[in-house]
Amino acid sequence: MKIKTKDRIYIVCFLLVPVTLLVLFSYYPLFKLIQLSFTNWNGMSTELKYIGIKNYKDIAGQKELFRTFGNNMAYVITAIIQQVAGLFLAILLNSNIKMKTTFRAILFMPYIINGVAVAFMFNYLYDYSNSPINFVLNLFGAESVHFISNSYMTNFALSFISFWKYCGWTMVIYIAALQSISSEVYEAARIDGAGFFQTIRYITLPNIKTMLEVSLLLSLNGALQVYFEPFLITKGGPDGRTATFISSSLELAYNYSKYGKAAAMGVILLIIILILVAVQNIFLKGDDAAVN
Amino acid sequence: MKRKALTVLLMASMLGSALAGCGSSAEKELTTVETEDETAKADGGEAALTGSITVASNRTDIEDKLVSYAQKFMDEHPGTNVTFETIKEYDDVVATRIAGGEAPDIFYVVDPINQDTYKDYFLPIDDLDFTADDILFYENGRGTDGNLYVLPLTVSYCGMVYNKAAFKEAGIEKVPMTVDEFYDDCEKLKAAGITPVGTAFKDIWPIYAWCGWGEVNITAGDNRGENKYPDQDEIYDDTMLASMNIMRELYKRGYLEDDIMSANWDQFKLDLSQGKVAMHYSETWLPSQFVELGAKQEDIGMFPFPGAKNIKAGEGKKWGISKDTSSPELAKAFLSYMLENPVEPTDIPSNTSIEVSDPFVAELLSYGVEPLSPIVGDARFSNIKNDIELDGQKFFLTYVMEESDEKAAELIADWNKKWAEARVNY
Numbered sequence: 001m002k003i004k005t006k007d008r009i010y011i012v013c014f015l016l017v018p019v020t021l022l023v024l025f026s027y028y029p030l031f032k033l034i035q036l037s038f039t040n041w042n043g044m045s046t047e048l049k050y051i052g053i054k055n056y057k058d059i060a061g062q063k064e065l066f067r068t069f070g071n072n073m074a075y076v077i078t079a080i081i082q083q084v085a086g087l088f089l090a091i092l093l094n095s096n097i098k099m100k101t102t103f104r105a106i107l108f109m110p111y112i113i114n115g116v117a118v119a120f121m122f123n124y125l126y127d128y129s130n131s132p133i134n135f136v137l138n139l140f141g142a143e144s145v146h147f148i149s150n151s152y153m154t155n156f157a158l159s160f161i162s163f164w165k166y167c168g169w170t171m172v173i174y175i176a177a178l179q180s181i182s183s184e185v186y187e188a189a190r191i192d193g194a195g196f197f198q199t200i201r202y203i204t205l206p207n208i209k210t211m212l213e214v215s216l217l218l219s220l221n222g223a224l225q226v227y228f229e230p231f232l233i234t235k236g237g238p239d240g241r242t243a244t245f246i247s248s249s250l251e252l253a254y255n256y257s258k259y260g261k262a263a264a265m266g267v268i269l270l271i272i273i274l275i276l277v278a279v280q281n282i283f284l285k286g287d288d289a290a291v292n
Numbered sequence: 293m294k295r296k297a298l299t300v301l302l303m304a305s306m307l308g309s310a311l312a313g314c315g316s317s318a319e320k321e322l323t324t325v326e327t328e329d330e331t332a333k334a335d336g337g338e339a340a341l342t343g344s345i346t347v348a349s350n351r352t353d354i355e356d357k358l359v360s361y362a363q364k365f366m367d368e369h370p371g372t373n374v375t376f377e378t379i380k381e382y383d384d385v386v387a388t389r390i391a392g393g394e395a396p397d398i399f400y401v402v403d404p405i406n407q408d409t410y411k412d413y414f415l416p417i418d419d420l421d422f423t424a425d426d427i428l429f430y431e432n433g434r435g436t437d438g439n440l441y442v443l444p445l446t447v448s449y450c451g452m453v454y455n456k457a458a459f460k461e462a463g464i465e466k467v468p469m470t471v472d473e474f475y476d477d478c479e480k481l482k483a484a485g486i487t488p489v490g491t492a493f494k495d496i497w498p499i500y501a502w503c504g505w506g507e508v509n510i511t512a513g514d515n516r517g518e519n520k521y522p523d524q525d526e527i528y529d530d531t532m533l534a535s536m537n538i539m540r541e542l543y544k545r546g547y548l549e550d551d552i553m554s555a556n557w558d559q560f561k562l563d564l565s566q567g568k569v570a571m572h573y574s575e576t577w578l579p580s581q582f583v584e585l586g587a588k589q590e591d592i593g594m595f596p597f598p599g600a601k602n603i604k605a606g607e608g609k610k611w612g613i614s615k616d617t618s619s620p621e622l623a624k625a626f627l628s629y630m631l632e633n634p635v636e637p638t639d640i641p642s643n644t645s646i647e648v649s650d651p652f653v654a655e656l657l658s659y660g661v662e663p664l665s666p667i668v669g670d671a672r673f674s675n676i677k678n679d680i681e682l683d684g685q686k687f688f689l690t691y692v693m694e695e696s697d698e699k700a701a702e703l704i705a706d707w708n709k710k711w712a713e714a715r716v717n718y
Contacts, residue, residue, distance in 0.1 A: 042404050044391045045412075128551030130559065148494075148553045150693055235496060238553070239690035254384065256678040257404040 037264035042257040055264035068245045074155035075223035082163050086170025094178045108168035119232040122161045150238045158229040177211035217280055343619030344373030348396035350382035365629050372622055397617040400609035406671040410435035414612035428642045429607035432668045444642045446608035448575040450501050451594040451656045458486050458570040467595040474598035478547040481570045489542055490569035492560040493552040496685050501573045503688035508535045510664050513601030517666035518673040527711035528704045543692050579652040580638040594656040602664035672718045680710040
């Protein structure tokens, strides 16, 4: 009994810091977000005036806000390509090639660089008149490219930034998953005469399926919440053609002082992501049942 | 036993580090200058000033100058402590600080403060030793309740900034005074391989003079500025479209930067100072920056917007004293000091008793176009604009880049409709 009480004290002590941090920086802001979404707070006044669900009604009536999900789609597509590329690199660097640790480090590097710095770097790379990319293209006699224009492709140019930044991270996740597969399975397959692609199809992929799903979900989640690139590089323009759901909500808060409405958009996105997670869980469960 | 001790130690250090984090977050980075003896009193003064105040400035570029500026004041008034805090993201940071009840003692008006709400944030300063004769735009600093809350330290005039060397190279003898002459000169500049008009469109804000309701209307000779809009159904009327369409025309004719979507401010400033870009529509605060970038002072000049009926004279940032300040007397004294002693020699002071020696202002005013000031702003204008979520500058970019004239007209009609519907509620 005495030991049990002691254990409890230890557990409480160890949990105190992370739980406090979690409550303080995750749950309290979430509660505040939901609270603000029912007010018309202007970001400055010390009193909150509740206006019911007016913010939600306003958002539902503004089709252009949901149209921004179309721009998010570019990021979703890039996120999927990023999974494939990450997996490919992971398989490559999990095999016995020379200097694989160096390559891993190089590929992981972009993830460590501060996001704002990355955005500024691409801002320069995408500049029409001074871009080093265009300079090289011109050397080979090709025409300069308008990376930032008023076409939908601008969204892909912007989403490539996340691709560049997070591809190494995806790769590391997959390497971890790959290393958990016992080498005996591969040996057995090799003895049975399985080729490279057959090994991937029948051994690698089924074994890392769970990780694949988790990573995909994280990427999709990131693709829906993206705001960095448009916010810093195009400011959502021209005419909202590169605005994402979150960048529009930030604009509402900072440009028009509609913090309440921006909070409501945050809550809506939260609900959409929760639905996405639920759908994914249903699929996962369905699969497990089939296996059993 | 040893292990237990270690565990306890570890826990203690974890808790300690968490708490330490809380403590240090409250500290702020300040450029502090303190007088050697803070408690010293001025000899013989009637009521010597004491206390300490923080002045929030957005001029991160002249931090050192601000420190010595404050030091000079403190030397004249021993026992006072004035600290300039320079903030880069001024509007956001100051708004957040106000919301948190930690407003700086002296700061300038940021969104969404307007004359309706001056009284919630500022101390009345009617008792300062200034009148409407001393300070330009004095009356504009009054709140809706009639008290004076804020005053501008500087004023500025709108006009075309141009590179005279570029004009010379293109064979242009005199500055254009009408829109047609302006287009002709653009053509000459383009033929000489110089970008006629720089926009820095990518950063969006630099084109404000083309599409700001105040700027455009006053340049067209209407001193009501933005105030006429809450009483009419069109937010984009003929006056606004006249100015916006000039830019549309410039874009169509290829008189702007090669790719306006990536034309940025820093590059633009360099280009104009080197004569690669010839003109830019802005205000008198700008030309000295080209000289700083290496242009010869005699190569940079300003002329009125082609066809302008008036030159818009505008007030700079409007400064006030926080109503929660702990040293109101010191804050008032320092605000007066700032009104009497310009921080930067290149500033054009709002104080009429200080002589203006700026050569750019002198040239701008020499073309015979009279300056005109807007009448006191109407809070309804920005309230309605925020309500319908109209960002005039962003929309301007969209409007200029829209290729089809019909679609452009539709966009205009769309905003006018939203405006007409929303304005009746205000």
